[in-house]
Amino acid sequence: MITREDIENIALLSKLFVDEKDIDGLTEEMQKIVAFADTINSVEVKSGEFDNINNLQNAFRADEVKESLPVEEILKNAPEQAEDHFLVRKRA
Template sequence: MAVTKEEILDIALLSKLWVDESELDKLTEDMAGIIAFADTINAVGESAEDFDNINNLSNVFREDTVVPSYDRSLILKNVNGGENGYFPVKKRM
């Protein structure tokens, strides 16, 4: 499906956007690329099982491990002891 400059101008008008004449060629080309990509996705269909891993990436998550935390008093000494064991944070106005 080819996208025309007139269609881009119609979309801009409906979107209440102003498109400069110098940008019209690039916008038309970009929109054609977007539509071509969407057509590629639609052509695959729901039966394609490997489409979700097109880059052959493996799971990069790791198991959570519990490690000891820093001592609260050491952390809060940088804020003069904190308030009731917490960092005081100023309220934004």
């Protein structure tokens, strides 16, 4: 059973700010989500060997260098940048 404390802990780990007044609502929603997952878990399956839906294994790539992107492209979506680096500001 998901509790208020779980929500607070998950928020902390995910570095999310959750307003005090929203916690109860979120707890309830999360309980429903986990209950849905429990439904899936309760289904009886015969084979214990289930891995992935396509039964894929060993999808490897050869160790051959391809060109990287130009630094401008890499930094294009950076919220902030400085001297060709991603810039993370000190939190106030």
